[in-house]
Amino acid sequence: MLMLPLSLLRTKCRIPWTLVTLPYSRSQLYMERPVENAIRSKLTETLKPSHLEVLNESYMHAVPKGSETHFKVVVVSESFLGKSLIQRHRLVNELLKDELAGPVHALSIQAKTPQQWEENPAISKSPACMGGSKHDPEMGRKLGTQV
Secondary structure, three states, X not given: XXXXXXXXXXXXXXXXXXXXXXXXXXXXXXXXXXXXXXXXXXXXXXXXXXXXXXXXXXXXXXXXXXXXXXXXXXXXXXXXXXOOHXXXXXXXXXXXXXXXXXXXXXXXXXXXXXXXXXXXXXXOOOOOOOOHHHHOOOHHHHHOOOO
């Protein structure tokens, strides 16, 4: 049985699911990451991307472990042909309006046409967390590091 860490599968790994045996089922993965999977599902259904990455970057911020609050999406779709960057971002934001109104605090979007992706398949690095919540006196309690 081949066991691969999820972090590898979510980032650069391009191994089809059919070739990977995981210690848990897809339904368990869906239950463990409901926001990430909702984002992936909505973008896939509407934009029919040729390339899609949904990266949970919550670990880079002052949030409890396992949070789904900060995401980066890299979406490559023919739906973006003829649209300006702001129009692409508005489209993605509209598709994810429920998540943005609820659990998602920050969303970084890279929206490219297939030609743009072919010319430059680089994913930009996210900025470092500015630590806005470090000044919140309740943050220790929220993170479970203070009683």
